[in-house]
Amino acid sequence: MWRDAALVAGKDLRIELRSRVALNQVAPFAVLVLVLFAFALDPDRDVLVRAAAGLFWVAVLLSSLLAVQRSAALEANDGVADSQRLSSLDPAGIFLGKAAAVALQLAVLEVLLGVGVVVLYDVHLKGVLTLVATAVAATVGLAAAGTLYGVLAAGLRVRETLLPLLLLPVVAPVLIAATRASEAALTGLSLDVTPGDWLRLLAVFAVIYLAFGVVAYGALMEDS
């Protein structure tokens, strides 16, 4: 399973390195979202600083939709899905590999967005450790849930419109928990928030969806 996961993750990341879709399209989109928030809210009145954590995670969520769609699209064309089913790869391995590739791309994106928030919103980070812990837990959860819904919607003609409707309500707790957990660290404001519970919630979310994916990805692959 782990060997298969490494193979699939390597394949997805190699494709990304060569095609640069995430780098050339998803990353600029994510930064654009940050800029749009600044247009919508008044950048001069500390609104952005106070809302920075929430805006950061909304940007991550929206970008993760694109990343997941791209990841699923890799399998949808050229009969890849069929050959994958015929290959002796463990479905659990395929799931973990694809989720790992998405997670890695999201992590890079989050670093970029973090720099964006610091530069554009003028926030002062404090508590980098909390930030990293939140980002890891949230990213794993997003990648796991996203990969599951990605393959669920992959074969459908309406996937572009259906995926956000399916995925966003499911990852709503990630948005809430990640925002609360990273609020104090990301905005540099002293807030009365204890990140411990939120981090645990993020971890539970990630474990649930990873476990579900390991068990059920094979069945999900069958029907597309």
Add this chain to the structure above:
Amino acid sequence: MNTRNTGRRGTGTAVTMTLGIAALASLAATYAVGLSLPRTYEQGDYSKLIAIHPGIAWASYVAFGVTALASALWLWPRTRSLAWDLLAGASAEVGVLFTALTLITGSIWGRPTWGAWWVWDARLTLSALELMLLLGYLALRRVPADSEVRARRSALAALLAVLVVPVNHYAVQWWRTLHQGGSLSLTPKDALDGKFIFAMVLGFLAMTLVYAWLTVHRFRVAQLEEDLVDDDLDAALEARRREAVTA
């Protein structure tokens, strides 16, 4: 052309007729009892909503639960049957109705009580998320596919959505209570006297019966639709065979 003459079959039987009468009668009783409740000092006439709002919310949870259970039964190889898939879909559709009604009646109650149509209370937020999950599930069901494929896809999607409910529950609970404390409570616990409890229980009963009644009929309509697809296929096959014979 239809070999099974589906046109004449309805969705009612003696059992559903009884169920329907019971549902309507209990609904009428709830209406009468609810309106006869006394005005309360804090909420005036609005407290009469206790007859229907908790019952509707309860029915929406039942619908969600039945969809989850039926999906699990479809996935379990020993109990796999198309009926479970159709039941899951029927229950989800009726569930959307009840979840939306929960939000609507809740808003009508919330406006005079809290001063706003919507407050970001944990339970309201959870209900809104559940509505979105159900809508996504139904959108997925509506994507044309072979019934076996659709059943597997929907069953897995339903379980995925159910998994998130406890996480959602804690997320919104902490989100709202860490900040402002448990200042909002949907049921006026201290002030409930016998009449109100009676009206509420009657409402639970009525809404459960209405849910069951609607779901049974919706389930049977879905079965008829499946039969119709089969019949059309049979008819098409038959036509081709005749062509082959005459040619």
